[in-house]
Amino acid sequence: MSKVAIITGGGSGLGQATAVRLAEEGVNISVVDISEEGGNRTVDMVKDKGADAIFIKADVSKNEDVKNYVDKTVSHFGTIDYFFNNAGISGSGKYFLDSDIDEIEKIVGINLLGALYGVRHVAEVMKKQGSGAIVNTASSAGVIGQDSVVTYSATKHGIIGLTKSMVAEYAKDGLRVNAIAPGPTETEMVRNFYKDNPEMKENAESGIPQKRLGTPEEVAELVTFLLTSKAEYINGEVIRIDGGFTNVK
Numbered sequence: 388m389s390k391v392a393i394i395t396g397g398g399s400g401l402g403q404a405t406a407v408r409l410a411e412e413g414v415n416i417s418v419v420d421i422s423e424e425g426g427n428r429t430v431d432m433v434k435d436k437g438a439d440a441i442f443i444k445a446d447v448s449k450n451e452d453v454k455n456y457v458d459k460t461v462s463h464f465g466t467i468d469y470f471f472n473n474a475g476i477s478g479s480g481k482y483f484l485d486s487d488i489d490e491i492e493k494i495v496g497i498n499l500l501g502a503l504y505g506v507r508h509v510a511e512v513m514k515k516q517g518s519g520a521i522v523n524t525a526s527s528a529g530v531i532g533q534d535s536v537v538t539y540s541a542t543k544h545g546i547i548g549l550t551k552s553m554v555a556e557y558a559k560d561g562l563r564v565n566a567i568a569p570g571p572t573e574t575e576m577v578r579n580f581y582k583d584n585p586e587m588k589e590n591a592e593s594g595i596p597q598k599r600l601g602t603p604e605e606v607a608e609l610v611t612f613l614l615t616s617k618a619e620y621i622n623g624e625v626i627r628i629d630g631g632f633t634n635v636k
């Protein structure tokens with residue numbers, strides 16, 4: 388029987404590339420995104436690979452939207468085997484003392500509360516099933532401190548706490564929960580961020596030992612490995628995928 392995955396932020400970047408990669412493995416996908424255009428595009432890409440997909444519109448910072456995407460996935464596909472808990476935003480790149488409270492609340496609401504709500508509802512289904520794998524998207528900014536992204540970095544450090552502590556509570560129930568920590572990767576989010584902060588692009592590229600940004604396809608390969616049974620004994624890990632960036636900081 389085909390496996391079923393929920394992917395948040397599935398309409399673009401890392402989420403979209405992972406949807407396509409999982410579809411190549413025959414996995415059916417609930418594509419969750421706030422953007423209908425992006426989400427529907429991903430559904431078409433998954434179907435082109437021969438797997439089934441539905442789009443569910445949601446703002447992950449709203450608990451009722453999160454509960455809805457979980458309920459709709461279960462009623463449509465019957466199960467949730469994999470969860471790529473990935474939707475997120477970067478913020479403006481301002482220094483912390485120049486950030487306004489609305490921006491702080493927005494980043495925390497989407498990146499951290501959205502991820503917590505997702506795990507809260509998905510893990511309930513997985514615990515009842517006695518199995519399930521979750522990958523949470525952290526960031527290199529979740530394992531080291533970086534200027535211009537203080538709130539973002541705080542949310543990504545929080546994602547790592549969520550990951551490890553879920554394992555402490557639910558590994559015995561058949562759940563695996565891991566996190567990825569990508570460095571700067573070629574997606575819309577990063578293109579927009581560097582357009583507004585061009586000096587940060589040069590700093591990032593020169594600071595990466597491999598001297599290039601990552602690609603969404605490289606990240607999708609890692610997520611696919613972590614979600615599937617090939618990674619059966621990997622639990623509570625934070626896997627960095629950053630061209631060596633955080634190893635030489």
Ligand SMILES: NC(=O)C1=CN([C@@H]2O[C@H](COP(=O)(O)OP(=O)(O)OC[C@H]3O[C@@H](n4cnc5c(N)ncnc54)[C@H](O)[C@@H]3O)[C@@H](O)[C@H]2O)C=CC1
Nearest residue numbers: 396398399400401421446447474475526571572574575576
């Ligand atoms: N691109 C990069 O360099 C890195 C990205 N990340 C993380 O990867 C994740 C995915 O980012 P990318 O693919 O790069 O960005 P992206 O901007 O290409 O994709 C993010 C997707 O999330 C959706 N989204 C935004 N707010 C949402 C909300 N409230 N509810 C539902 N969906 C929402 C967007 O519509 C978009 O489709 C984020 O959590 C980001 O923080 C982590 C490290 C590096």
Ligand SMILES: CC(=O)C(C)=O
Nearest residue numbers: 526527528569570571
């Ligand atoms: C956007 C982001 O997380 C990085 C590491 O650039």
